[in-house]
Amino acid sequence: MKLQEYVAKDLLRQAGVPVPAGEVAETPEQAEDIARRLGPVAIKAQVLVGGRGKAGGIKLANTSEEARSAAGQILGMDIKGLTVEKVLVEQQVKIAREYYAGITLDRANHRFLLMLSSMGGVDIEEVAAEHPDAIIRAEIDPAYGLRSFQIRDAMFAAGFDRSASSGLEKIIAGLYRVLDDKDAMLAEINPLSVTDAGEAIAADAKVDIDDSALYRHPELAAYEAESMTDPIELYASQHGVPYVKLDGNIGVIANGAGLAMMTMDVIKRVGGQPANFLDVSGGARAEVVRTAIEIVLMDPKVEGIVMNIFGGITRGDEVARGLLEAAGTMDIKVPIAIRIAGTREEEGRKLLEGTQFTPEPTLVDAARTILRKIGEPAAAGGQR
Amino acid sequence: MSILIDKNTKLLVQGITGREGAFHTEQMLAFGTNLVGGIRPGKGGAEVLGVPVFNTVAEATRETGANAWVSFVPGPASGDAIMEAAAAGIPLLVAITERTPVHDETLVYRYVSEHGARLIGPNCPGLVSSGKSKVGIMPNNLFKEGHVGIVSRSGTLTYEMVNELTRRGIGQSTTVGIGGDPVIGTTFTDVLKLFDADPDTRLVVLIGEIGGTDEELAAEYISSRSGKPVVAFISGRTAPPGKRMGHAGAIITGGQGGPEHKVQAFEQAGVPVMNTIPEVGEKVAEIVGVPAGA
Structure with a gap:
């Protein structure tokens, strides 16, 4: 079961991962209200397809009026056959660098795998195809979980910013906690950003929960309907x-x-x-x-x-x-x-x-x- | 001969008192499987269809000398049950159970490997050595003794394949359903190696589907050895990416698991990939020949 970005970010926030301040809006008026409180915002369509930015599903708004009009344009929009019913209204962050962090199942190896790359903000499949060496991998032993030293090893090998390393390490540990606690098949932060102020933050997130384990997560049952695209x-x-x-x-x-x-x-x-x-x-x-x-x-x-x-x-x-x-x-x-x-x-x-x-x-x-x-x-x- | 199970297989059934467990116990007994005991915690001392029931796998193994185990317990309890059977020292574990959480499966795989056991499944129909033994839920009446090995990720498609061969008078040595989950205990390559070592198997039919890279790894293994001929079939050629096609493992994700790559890998390994089950039957007949009188 794929979760919308705002749900994935809630789970990350609960695991101690910094995410931009933001709230969900279903009407332009709600978006305006939220923007009035948060200042300059990004309005992001909540749809479970890739490429929503290119399709016009993400807009920046510097005032609450702009937020209202941007939300008005995005809500109801058709993105690859899906109608946008919710937008995430999120405080803008000034990004200095963008990385990739993801944990996914390595089926052939019967284990989950941490993948880090300094080439963030783009589709990781493209990175894997064009720059395979730019992805650093660490295997997760199911009996021991992902250890801190493994995160550090992978981070330094991937060339992550040393000055932000403790914040980045904490985010990756939080990402693993979400994967493990919520029985996710995939947990991904892309981009994993470092702000102008040198702080690490999860700018976008994807979480896909194992359908066979949903019985262990009644708190996620409410999201089943919106995870279905048809x-x-x-x-x-x-x-x-x-x-x-x-x-x-x-x-x-x-x-x-x-x-x-x-x-x-x-x-x-x-x-x-x-x-x-x-x-x-x-x-x-x-x-x-x-x-x-x-x-x-x-x-x-x-x-x-x-x-x-x-x-x-x-x-x-x-x-x-x-x-x-x-x-x-x-x-x-x-x-x-x-x-x-x-x-x-x-x-x-x-x-x-x-x-x-x-x-x-x-x-x-x-x-x-x-x-x-x-x-x-x-x-x-x-x-x- | 055959692989994995034969007349010497002494089987335990986990969850023997449940609806599925009891039904398939009856079917396995009718097939002729040497079914020596069942397990249901709290029902030790009882009998199901004349088969003694024990409280734990350890006790059942001690009392019966069992060397194989099959489980019908539901997903939430499946992982623990498999670990119990591995801990009891049983070498062959077969998990029919659907919907085992994947995080449990990764831990179970590690545990089972550490204990030197082989796990088949989860989410599989089990296996049959024609005329010798059946472990699992495949229909009893389809099989015929012979020399074709079958290994498959699908249930019903396996039955189709067996039916097709039997109809043509071509028998099977062992038919193995390895399961449709993303993390499974035994891969195509594992089974191919066993068939290669089995003097009674002359050819292997491999039934793959979209998702993962197990078919590609099997093709790599096939290229690396000079073993028996393999004929392949891949289902899900029209499946869209990102959608789970029934089996938890049948999904094209992250650019992996698509059908074209699998077909290509087999063709490069010299393995013919057929388009329908009857075509597979025809190809097999062409290679092994149809027995006289069939």
Whole structure:
């Protein structure tokens, strides 16, 4: 679960990390009020996409009137498909130097990794691609945590300003505390700034919490809704269904994450565009199938659905019955092509023959059938 | 032969009294797995389906001589359960559990390695040595004894693969689901090494997906040795970056984990990457040949 900047900064502040004084505004008037108290401010769109500065989502305001008008421009703005609903109104700081500090999971090494760079303020992926030597890494042993000496070693190797080193060290230690205490997958300060006055401060922050550990953090539950960038994804998540919205017009329902991804891939291969990822692993019950169809059809772009079911321990005939029962209670206006295989595949097929869900012999056939029904040409290739 | 499990495997089930644990205990017994005991703290002395239940893994191991352990306990308790089993000295640990916190997984990985145990999973379907033993939740009736090894990050896609091979008359030595989490105990490379050393495995099917670099590392290993042929499949080629595709580990982040790089790495290692499961089946048939009468 990705947190908005203002939430990430609250967590850092609680861990003893200096962040610019600031408050969240949802109206231009609130922004004006805050600016009156803070003096010259930066108005920052709270959206969970990169590049908001380039998109015009960050503006400086030297007076409260300017703050009101800047907030008026940013609130409601569309940034990469997301509407700005909140802005962070933050005291301007005079920056002398910008660094990067981030802690992320190093999957291949089964450990978290501290990364520091003196090239701050730019995308760390760009730094990694163009100046790999400019990133200093320190592995974190899960049994001992990130030790102070490791932070100092990495800081000096990265060439961080010596005169601000105690402040910087404290910030990096605080960053680790947030990662560890809040079960984050990623905690990042970019830029990690040193002001004209020589003080270290976290000028921007990103925190991504491990979804599997959210049960340990009820204090973060309130932010789930704003972490979801799509209303259908939010609805699906609230119903415990793994769903990701994509750009196409062919809905996908499959039992299993790998199977759902493969179904998307095959749709694309035969010339279609998948509309979503959906894993309906919750068994064959009509209720589960109904919820899945309902979620896929919430996307108005969906013109047809490919359903790909492999009967394992959940038998093919049970799945077929669940589907028929679910369909009996719904008004489904788009064609559904189903491919069913595995345990009791024949029995499942027989139940579906002659219904609106007449099964297709293969997944490729199912994808082609849907393309035909919605009147789009299928590509060559993917014969099976 | 086979890898990791066979007729000598003596299995314990953690969480045997739970709904999932009891159901899959029954399935594993039906498969023919030598299931010697279960663990449920506070229910020691009871029996589930004729299998004795113990309070702790240490006690169960002492009483039964078990050498493998599988866990169905939920995510919040999963890490501790795995550490208990490693501490009891069991060499093979299989964690079916979904949604184990990643910070727990990093600590568990370290602990398990220190104790010299091998962990498979978490968030995996387990493993099957056809005709010998099953540990986990794969469907019983799909398998056929033979010489193709399968290693996969996915559950259902593994069953698809087994089904496809069996349908073609091609049997499997061992099928291993390594799990869909970002931190897992056993990697593709670990399993490939085991298959390379197994005289009964002639070819390996590897089913990868987006996220992480495990496929790339496997490709590197494959290039470095002259072992058995490998045929690969990668799912999630149309997945957008930054989105978790069901599995906690199936996500393209920080420029890493994208499908093109994985496909390219395999192709450079001389591993054919197929587009559909039936195509994988066909390629395998082409390499190993289909047994007469199939």
